Amino acid sequence: MSFDGINIPQKLVPGNYLQLGLAAQRQTQRNFKELLEKRKLPENGWKEEEIEALVHQLAALDSNNFGHNVGLGEREARIACKLVARRHYNFGHGIGRSGDLLESQPKAAGSTLMANLTNALLLDLIQTIGMRTCRGCFLVPMATGMTLTLCLLALHKQRPKAKYVLWSRIDQKSCFKAITAAGLQPVIINNLVLTEEQSLVTDSDRFLQHINKLGPDNILCLYTTTSCFAPRNSDDIVEIAKLAKLMALPHLVNNAYGLQCNSITTQLDRAQRVGRIDYIVQSTDKNLLVPVGGAIVASRDEESLKHLASSYAGRASSSQTLDVFMTLLSLGHKGYLNLLEERRNNFQYLKLRLQQFAAMHREVVPQCQNNSISLALTLSSLSVTPGSRSVTELGAMLHTRGISGVRVVPVGQTKSIDGYEFKNFGSHRDQLNVPYLTVAASLGVTGSEIDKFFEVLDKCWTQFTKLS
Numbered sequence: 387m388s389f390d391g392i393n394i395p396q397k398l399v400p401g402n403y404l405q406l407g408l409a410a411q412r413q414t415q416r417n418f419k420e421l422l423e424k425r426k427l428p429e430n431g432w433k434e435e436e437i438e439a440l441v442h443q444l445a446a447l448d449s450n451n452f453g454h455n456v457g458l459g460e461r462e463a464r465i466a467c468k469l470v471a472r473r474h475y476n477f478g479h480g481i482g483r484s485g486d487l488l489e490s491q492p493k494a495a496g497s498t499l500m501a502n503l504t505n506a507l508l509l510d511l512i513q514t515i516g517m518r519t520c521r522g523c524f525l526v527p528m529a530t531g532m533t534l535t536l537c538l539l540a541l542h543k544q545r546p547k548a549k550y551v552l553w554s555r556i557d558q559k560s561c562f563k564a565i566t567a568a569g570l571q572p573v574i575i576n577n578l579v580l581t582e583e584q585s586l587v588t589d590s591d592r593f594l595q596h597i598n599k600l601g602p603d604n605i606l607c608l609y610t611t612t613s614c615f616a617p618r619n620s621d622d623i624v625e626i627a628k629l630a631k632l633m634a635l636p637h638l639v640n641n642a643y644g645l646q647c648n649s650i651t652t653q654l655d656r657a658q659r660v661g662r663i664d665y666i667v668q669s670t671d672k673n674l675l676v677p678v679g680g681a682i683v684a685s686r687d688e689e690s691l692k693h694l695a696s697s698y699a700g701r702a703s704s705s706q707t708l709d710v711f712m713t714l715l716s717l718g719h720k721g722y723l724n725l726l727e728e729r730r731n732n733f734q735y736l737k738l739r740l741q742q743f744a745a746m747h748r749e750v751v752p753q754c755q756n757n758s759i760s761l762a763l764t765l766s767s768l769s770v771t772p773g774s775r776s777v778t779e780l781g782a783m784l785h786t787r788g789i790s791g792v793r794v795v796p797v798g799q800t801k802s803i804d805g806y807e808f809k810n811f812g813s814h815r816d817q818l819n820v821p822y823l824t825v826a827a828s829l830g831v832t833g834s835e836i837d838k839f840f841e842v843l844d845k846c847w848t849q850f851t852k853l854s
């Protein structure tokens with residue numbers, strides 16, 4: 387609340403003392419005013435107290451927090467446990483209305499305002515980090531995989547006869563399950579292997595061949611992925627976007643953790659200028675450091691976004707919105723740009739250390755021109771020792787010692803997902819001769835974590851080669 391406009395008598399507090407306090411309060415008030423009127427991310431992050439004050443004021447606009455509310459409906463945002471109410475800052479109505487994520491909720495002016503404002507701040511962020519061509523975006527309170535499914539279902543509503551999804555292979559289960567969960571038919575397009583670099587790139591020609599073979603009318607969309615495990619590169623989204631435009635086919639991009647990488651956002655922007663992308667989907671937890679549960683869908687076409695929002699069944703949780711809203715305010719532009727820069731530096735550091743390690747052990751770090759997040763290291767010397775143990779044990783050893791996120795990809799592992807067989811699952815390719823591990827420098831990683839990793843890797847490597 388604000389004391390402005392209230393006549394506070396001298397008897398309660400001397401006027402000159404009060405003026406000092408009010409002046410300080412007015413700065414907070416100016417911050418609120420600027421945020422609500424401009425709907426842009428603040429340059430500097432806010433103090434926790436300011437964020438909380440705004441959040442409390444917004445929650446007070448929802449009917450469940452009115453002193454005089456009498457609720458006779460079947461859903462009145464009653465919260466039994468005080469701890470739960472506190473965890474949600476007394477927001478209880480969720481967002482959206484009867485199956486439209488972007489519709490205003492009549493019982494919840496505060497939740498509605500917060501949701502719209504959060505989407506505006508997200509758009510500002512997305513545009514300033516390089517995706518100027520995006521005209522809109524909104525937060526979906528489901529993680530990336532299910533949000534991709536929602537996009538596919540929305541596209542399917544517009545092209546009900548088309549059932550094939552042309553998908554550039556990436557060995558991440560949820561990417562693929564997004565297609566089968568929508569009841570659609572995946573067409574797996576293998577990557578091209580660049581022998582010299584030992585990395586994988588998109589086979590655009592194969593996309594075209596499949597379009598011609600199946601007929602454009604039967605194809606629901608082209609489905610590409612940017613951020614991924616090395617030695618797979620980001621898909622050639624510019625080429626595929628051009629193809630999508632040429633063939634008048636929708637194009638869905640899984641940009642799971644791509645917002646944190648400048649080369650990816652730049653490519654996406656270019657792809658939207660020269661070609662077609664309908665939806666770009668990214669995770670809130672991976673890109674904004676909040677708990678898992680949300681995704682952001684961005685597009686250059688506002689009509690497509692409206693169509694997507696209205697494909698959602700029912701009302702939605704506002705929990706993810708609140709997390710993102712508070713996070714954006716606490717970081718501000720500067721805070722987020724700092725995180726991006728630290729990550730960039732840490733990626734270079736991780737790469738350097740990995741290359742040094744590889745040189746010492748006669749291993750290779752494949753060159754991935756279009757992957758600046760994840761790195762691979764071959765494990766050839768570990769797989770040829772006599773009576774060798776499975777290289778996956780190295781992963782287990784690292785894990786036991788507190789290292790998480792390292793993936794060891796062995797040779798010859800076949801996996802079946804929803805009836806589709808993937809040879810050498812994990813490697814994004816059918817033919818794999820040398821096992822490898824992957825590590826990533828993702829948002830929030832620190833230099834000391836990288837140092838610790840190499841300390842442990844060194845020990846485990848020695849132990850592994852001794853025992854085998």
Ligand SMILES: *Cc1c(COP(=O)(O)O)cnc(C)c1O
Nearest residue numbers: 529530531532558560561613642
């Ligand atoms: C994380 C990730 C997903 C799935 O994300 P969920 O949030 O778990 O649904 C899909 N694709 C890629 C490339 C990812 O990294």
